[in-house]
Amino acid sequence: MATLSFDEFMKRVVERNPGEKEFQDAVKEVMSTTWETFKANKRFVDANIMERIVEPERIIIFRVPWTDDQGKIQVNRGYRVQFNSAIGPYKGGLRFHPAVNLSVMKSLAFEQTFKNALTTLPMGGGKGGADFDPKGKSDAEVMRFCQSYMDELYRHIGPDTDVPAGDVGVGKREVGYMYGQYRRLTNTFTSTFTGKGLAWGGSLVRPEATGFGAVYFGEEVLKRNNETFKGKKVVVSGFGQVAWGVAKKLVELGAKVITISGPDGYVHIPDGMTEEQVEYMLEMRASCRDRAEDFSDKFKNATFHKGVKPWVVPCDVAMTCAIQNECNLDDVKTLMKNGCKMILEVSNMGCTLEAAEYLREQDIEFAPGKAVNAGGVATSGLEMSQNSIRMSWDAAEVDKKLRGIMKGIHDVCYQYGKQDNGKVDYVKGANIGGFMKVAEAMADQGAI
Numbered sequence: 001m002a003t004l005s006f007d008e009f010m011k012r013v014v015e016r017n018p019g020e021k022e023f024q025d026a027v028k029e030v031m032s033t034t035w036e037t038f039k040a041n042k043r044f045v046d047a048n049i050m051e052r053i054v055e056p057e058r059i060i061i062f063r064v065p066w067t068d069d070q071g072k073i074q075v076n077r078g079y080r081v082q083f084n085s086a087i088g089p090y091k092g093g094l095r096f097h098p099a100v101n102l103s104v105m106k107s108l109a110f111e112q113t114f115k116n117a118l119t120t121l122p123m124g125g126g127k128g129g130a131d132f133d134p135k136g137k138s139d140a141e142v143m144r145f146c147q148s149y150m151d152e153l154y155r156h157i158g159p160d161t162d163v164p165a166g167d168v169g170v171g172k173r174e175v176g177y178m179y180g181q182y183r184r185l186t187n188t189f190t191s192t193f194t195g196k197g198l199a200w201g202g203s204l205v206r207p208e209a210t211g212f213g214a215v216y217f218g219e220e221v222l223k224r225n226n227e228t229f230k231g232k233k234v235v236v237s238g239f240g241q242v243a244w245g246v247a248k249k250l251v252e253l254g255a256k257v258i259t260i261s262g263p264d265g266y267v268h269i270p271d272g273m274t275e276e277q278v279e280y281m282l283e284m285r286a287s288c289r290d291r292a293e294d295f296s297d298k299f300k301n302a303t304f305h306k307g308v309k310p311w312v313v314p315c316d317v318a319m320t321c322a323i324q325n326e327c328n329l330d331d332v333k334t335l336m337k338n339g340c341k342m343i344l345e346v347s348n349m350g351c352t353l354e355a356a357e358y359l360r361e362q363d364i365e366f367a368p369g370k371a372v373n374a375g376g377v378a379t380s381g382l383e384m385s386q387n388s389i390r391m392s393w394d395a396a397e398v399d400k401k402l403r404g405i406m407k408g409i410h411d412v413c414y415q416y417g418k419q420d421n422g423k424v425d426y427v428k429g430a431n432i433g434g435f436m437k438v439a440e441a442m443a444d445q446g447a448i
Helices: 006-016 021-039 042-046 049-053 102-118 139-156 172-186 206-223 241-252 275-286 293-298 329-337 353-360 374-388 395-417 426-445
Strands: 058-067 073-084 090-096 124-130 162-165 233-236 256-262 265-268 303-306 317-320 342-345 365-367
Touching: 006 021, 006 049, 021 042, 021 049, 021 102, 021 353, 021 426, 042 049, 042 426, 049 426, 058 102, 058 139, 073 090, 073 102, 073 139, 073 162, 090 102, 090 172, 090 374, 102 124, 102 374, 102 395, 102 426, 124 139, 124 162, 139 172, 162 374, 206 241, 206 317, 206 342, 206 365, 206 374, 206 395, 233 241, 241 256, 241 275, 265 293, 275 293, 293 303, 329 353, 353 365, 353 426, 365 426, 374 395, 395 426
Parallel strands: 090 124, 090 162, 233 256, 233 317, 317 342, 342 365
Antiparallel strands: 058 073, 073 124, 256 265, 265 303
């Protein structure tokens, strides 16, 4: 392994994971920036860390049969990728979306490993879900699916083994149905899930945490240039829980949130969103709508643009809050041409690999999702702590801890990503910071 070049290493990864482009891209993005660090550490080379760290510890794939409201039996495919537990139990969300497949799950679990390491909390990396689409389904159908999904998954998870949470298509409703089935099957009440309802072990600030954390990270980036969010024009994609948290905190800080978006197009609010409009995003999410146009139907100062992404709108800051690979090379070039000075990935791998590589070479602040959106899993970790000690912290306490964690993540990224010219390569900094912690733990624990 010590004599392999990076290109030879990536060729091996591709050969071992054929057809899994999302996973291959995720490995390339992380390993290209950590390769020299790995090669310079004899202990890591001798322990063959690089080849071991890209191989999942365990992958569970299973059939999920469920009955729809017409009495017809449907079948979906369920996944749980338990990627790395060197620093703690597997931790990562469950995604219910038609685009879920093994490559996507592996790529997200791989990213989650380093994201969780950056939080400094004792959490390994995992991800899971199913190619089930909750949109258009009744509550009863969603419940039956969640219960069937848990009938298999329950045997592979636990508070000291694997702690799932929500993700795309999985909110408090779905977590509730899955946790209820888990509790029935195991006859235990544990911290096996996070993102729970407040009445049964959930944490305050958890719904807002990913969005709030992303803004806190952005504040630290701006502080380097003696700037704040106040008065900044911010383009936001999506209108779900993450976008809502981002918009809520940005409006609180005096920024102008000038877009949201959906699969149907984007909405432009030239003067920036009001608090009323931010709260309406919750109503849209609660009703399982997927049309951004509904927002413009509600508010006269909002203009809908069908079939177009929000990245065409001139702004100071762009924040991807929808789904992976939503911002491509042409999009980031358009953003820069229109004056954007900072791009923050809030969705997991919100920029394509090509776009991310381009941004690292440009005179623009760019930070990756594994650092920017770590506030969600960090607060999940805080929820696990509260469950373990049978206590609940108030919102101010959780928010204070979240802000501190995000500052710490920024500082690690700065430590490893600072360049001689004063620019900070946040991608490199985040990757090396997460890699070092996981690699040290793996080397300490031997060949397992």
